[in-house]
Amino acid sequence: NAGVTQTPKFQVLKTGQSMTLQCAQDMNHEYMSWYRQDPGMGLRLIHYSVGAGITDQGEVPNGYNVSRSTTEDFPLRLLSAAPSQTSVYFCASSSYTNQPQHFGDGTRLSIL
């Protein structure tokens, strides 16, 4: 049982490039979410999904897109990378709302 798997673990981008951060879970969880973690800011919610085909914005959605075509996968797309998006990105899932979330080990993203 792998839990929540994030790829890649590390990535360096140039300003203006686009990329997709992958997140997959094998627990048949309905709820999935993306956070960014910055020093002194804690975990901030970017986007979340309550099931396949349903997504919504969190606290800091600008510059990011998501889609949820299957229960297992919830990719996060950076449309045009900016240095302000340098951060550690975490994906999490739970069986549904009002249930504890399980986190992946993160993707460390650096934008030059």
Add this chain to the structure above:
Amino acid sequence: QKEVEQDPGPLSVPEGAIVSLNCTYSNSAFQYFMWYRQYSRKGPELLMYTYSSGNKEDGRFTAQVDKSSKYISLFIRDSQPSDSATYLCGIDGTYKYIFGTGTRLKVLA
């Protein structure tokens, strides 16, 4: 005002000490509360998930919620060097989970 406030520390204690970690929150409608532990370069790991007021115990860890004062606490008994990590408090706001900034704890051998 932030929805969840947490002292960032760092907090240093000797091995065997009782550790008290605390958070305050602003919205009295919140019902679900949680604590996560995060080691360096790893994802947050769930320690405790509680509903409403009262205490919940799991081994050396006790989570306490006081809804009247909007205060949540995590107590660690007989602290060990392996407990050295960042501890995140959180609120489950149904569709949105809200976290504190984390408190860095160091347990000295």
